[in-house]
Amino acid sequence: MSAIDRSSTVTGTVAVVGTGTMGQGIAQVALVAGHPVRLYDAAPGRAAEAAASIAARLDRLVEKGRLTAADRDAARARLHPARALAELADAELVIEAVVEDPAVKQKLFTELEEFVGDACLLATNTSSLSVTAVAGALRTPGRFAGLHFFNPAPLLPLVEVVRGSATDAAAADRAYATVAAWGKTPVRCADTPGFIVNRVARPFYAEAFRVYEERAADPATIDAALRESGGFKMGPFELTDLIGQDVNEAVTRSVWESFFHDPKFTPSLAQRRLVESGLHGRKSGRGWYDHGAGATPPAPHTAEPRRAPREVTIEGSLGPADVLRELIEEAGIKVVRDGDPADWKGRIELPGGALLRLSDGGAASDDESGTYIHFDLSLDYRAATRIVLAPADSAAPEDVDEAIGLFQALGKQVSVIDDVPGMIVVRTVAMIVDFALDAVARGVAGPEDVDTAMRLGVNYPGGPLEWAGRLGATWLECVLDALHYAYPTGRYGASPALRRRAAAERKVL
Numbered sequence: 001m002s003a004i005d006r007s008s009t010v011t012g013t014v015a016v017v018g019t020g021t022m023g024q025g026i027a028q029v030a031l032v033a034g035h036p037v038r039l040y041d042a043a044p045g046r047a048a049e050a051a052a053s054i055a056a057r058l059d060r061l062v063e064k065g066r067l068t069a070a071d072r073d074a075a076r077a078r079l080h081p082a083r084a085l086a087e088l089a090d091a092e093l094v095i096e097a098v099v100e101d102p103a104v105k106q107k108l109f110t111e112l113e114e115f116v117g118d119a120c121l122l123a124t125n126t127s128s129l130s131v132t133a134v135a136g137a138l139r140t141p142g143r144f145a146g147l148h149f150f151n152p153a154p155l156l157p158l159v160e161v162v163r164g165s166a167t168d169a170a171a172a173d174r175a176y177a178t179v180a181a182w183g184k185t186p187v188r189c190a191d192t193p194g195f196i197v198n199r200v201a202r203p204f205y206a207e208a209f210r211v212y213e214e215r216a217a218d219p220a221t222i223d224a225a226l227r228e229s230g231g232f233k234m235g236p237f238e239l240t241d242l243i244g245q246d247v248n249e250a251v252t253r254s255v256w257e258s259f260f261h262d263p264k265f266t267p268s269l270a271q272r273r274l275v276e277s278g279l280h281g282r283k284s285g286r287g288w289y290d291h292g293a294g295a296t297p298p299a300p301h302t303a304e305p306r307r308a309p310r311e312v313t314i315e316g317s318l319g320p321a322d323v324l325r326e327l328i329e330e331a332g333i334k335v336v337r338d339g340d341p342a343d344w345k346g347r348i349e350l351p352g353g354a355l356l357r358l359s360d361g362g363a364a365s366d367d368e369s370g371t372y373i374h375f376d377l378s379l380d381y382r383a384a385t386r387i388v389l390a391p392a393d394s395a396a397p398e399d400v401d402e403a404i405g406l407f408q409a410l411g412k413q414v415s416v417i418d419d420v421p422g423m424i425v426v427r428t429v430a431m432i433v434d435f436a437l438d439a440v441a442r443g444v445a446g447p448e449d450v451d452t453a454m455r456l457g458v459n460y461p462g463g464p465l466e467w468a469g470r471l472g473a474t475w476l477e478c479v480l481d482a483l484h485y486a487y488p489t490g491r492y493g494a495s496p497a498l499r500r501r502a503a504a505e506r507k508v509l
Contacts (some may be wrong), residue, residue: 007319009178010121015082016092017108018051022125023097027152030068030095031075032154033182038091042098047081049245055078070116082307082345085270089115093178095147100250100270105129106137113139121175123147127198128254131164131173131191142168145175149184150457157185158456164191185456187334187449188277193258196445197457198251200464204267205430208424209268215386216390217301218421219288225415227385229378230425231461237288241281243392243412245274263491300386301415308409311349313338316346320471321358323381324410331409347372350406359426361482363419364392371395373403377425379461379470387412390419411450422479423488429467430479432499436464441497473502 015032017022019041031037031054039047052082055076061067067075082088082476094112098104100363109122122144124134135141146162163172172188179186189196208222218226223235240248249271256265274280274287281287289297311334316441318324328348329335348356357364359374373395376388387407405416417423436450445453451463468476476498483492494502 006259008174009181010035010093010174012036012092013088014095015040015088016097017041017085017088017094018097018099019046019110020097022149022153022460024057025151026048026053026095026097026125026149027079027186028057028154029149029182031058031079032071034078036078036399038082038088040085040088047083051079051081065083066255067206077217085111086115088112089117091116091120091125093121093175095123095125100126100254102129102133105134109144110137110139118143118200120179121145121171123139123175125149128194128251128258130193130258131187132166135164135166135198139165140187143171145172146191147175147179148197150197155185158197158453159184159186160195160197160453160457161186161188162195163188165190175384179207181414181433185452187445188207189445189449190443192439192442192444194477195253196439196450196453198255199444200432200435200439200450200454201458203268203428203435204232204254204458205236205240205252205271207265207422207428207431209270211417211420211424211427213268213270214418214420217415217424218298219386220298221300221322221415223415223426225376225387225424226428228413229376229384229388230429231379231383233247233459233461240271240292241287241289243281245271245280249275252328263280263489266491275377301417302386302415303404303408303414304317306405306408308405309332309402310334311336311351311407313349314346315349318346319358319475320347320377321381322346323401327381327410328406331411333406333409348406350399351398352402354395354402356403356406359390359472359479360424361422361426361430361467363421365394365419366486371399373399374419374423375403376423377406377429379425379429379467385411385413386415388415388417388418388424390423392419422483426479427483429471430476430483433464433468433476434472434480437468437497437501440465440496441495455483468498468501473498473505477502 014035015038016027017040019039027037030126039050041047058072062069062072075356123347124146131146135144148160150156150158161176176186219237223237226232226235252267259265279286282291285292313336315338354371356373364372364374371394373389373391378384389403407414440447447465451465454463477494480494
């Protein structure tokens with residue numbers, strides 16, 4: 001029987017081992033929540049330095065009016081640097097935030113077991129290593145769990161509570177309740193590579209990097225497409241420069257290797273070259289972008305103003321882009337309706353004869369039934385400030401001008417990229433949703449926890465399961481099938497979960 005009481009939260013001393021940025025952030029969270037906190041670091045003097053740094057952060061919170069002076073003084077009195085692991089003996093919870101090396105973590109926790117009581121919860125803040133593997137060397141692995149905070153820990157609300165293969169339910173419950181009591185938003189997940197966020201988020205980076213590697217668009221334009229059309233807060237190039245290319249690439253490689261080199265998780269060669277060159281992003285002064293003093297961020301490619309057509313013909317349904325009918329009419333452009341409205345592979349015919357269609361995962365040049373110009377997905381076409389176009393090789397300059405003018409008349413900036421299958425937002429969102437559905441089907445986490453994790457952990461404009469409902473599984477399946485045809489490597493093969501959902505959707509229709 002477990003010594004952990006599932007009915008209660010941790011109320012006593014919390015110890016944090018490892019006093020880097022993440023360790024300090026976790027310690028601050030526990031301290032502000034009212035716990036006595038002990039800090040330990042293997043490097044002599046580092047724990048005392050970390051305590052001073054945390055105290056300075058508390059001062060800034062007082063200056064900003066987020067903490068009273070009395071609460072700050074009480075928190076400082078509860079913060080104690082430790083010189084040896086033995087000083088953590090009275091801890092009810094120990095959270096490790098040391099280097100991402102399983103051997104180092106195992107050695108730390110086996111040493112800790114010699115000092116802490118049997119009822120003490122042990123937790124790792126790893127973002128990509130196996131919780132089960134780290135716990136494998138312990139005498140009592142049942143009290144061991146993952147508590148994956150996101151950086152900066154005091155500000156970001158999400159914590160992934162990871163239950164390893166040997167973790168007792170009581171230990172996971174108590175860890176979950178404790179994190180919730182700290183004002184965080186915990187989500188439960190199984191111990192699989194990347195947990196929820198770092199598993200489901202891989203396509204956000206990978207698809208952008210592949211579009212860049214195919215020279216379909218530059219980083220600034222890809223970032224702008226995902227921000228200004230997709231609705232994401234940051235693009236993948238600017239975000240990985242912020243995270244650190246070495247950190248992001250290491251997580252991608254760890255997940256890929258943990259899934260036995262599954263092609264769905266293949267890392268980017270272009271990103272690997274950045275890391276090998278020491279171009280790690282903001283912290284090194286340069287990554288995808290130049291972050292040196294006085295450097296000007298590159299602008300996305302944006303089309304010059306073009307004349308809008310006076311009239312267009314819309315045939316069938318535009319599917320996820322159907323709201324464009326209303327936007328075109330509101331812009332004062334006459335819309336002639338034609339075709340079967342139930343035909344969800346609809347298109348917009350321009351006066352010159354070119355055909356506009358929401359990207360279906362294939363290339364515009366592959367369609368031999370006319371001259372096509374694909375446009376990219378927006379999760380909210382009304383709010384979007386940019387639309388991306390990919391003309392077929394057969395499209396004449398005047399065809400492209402008409403398409404640009406149409407979307408500019410709707411108040412959108414327009415970027416024109418090369419004709420790449422799935423464009424930018426379409427392939428990214430389709431893959432994210434597929435990864436999320438697959439994770440739920442495999443028991444990694446429940447649908448609500450997956451959506452919560454992606455909204456809070458990486459600030460997505462919605463949850464992938466929510467997108468699946470809005471976009472339709474049938475459309476998503478068709479996108480991935482087209483991508484799989486264009487790239488027959490297995491990377492874009494739709495998951496069984498998506499195919500089952502699409503089949504059920506078709507039966508209803």
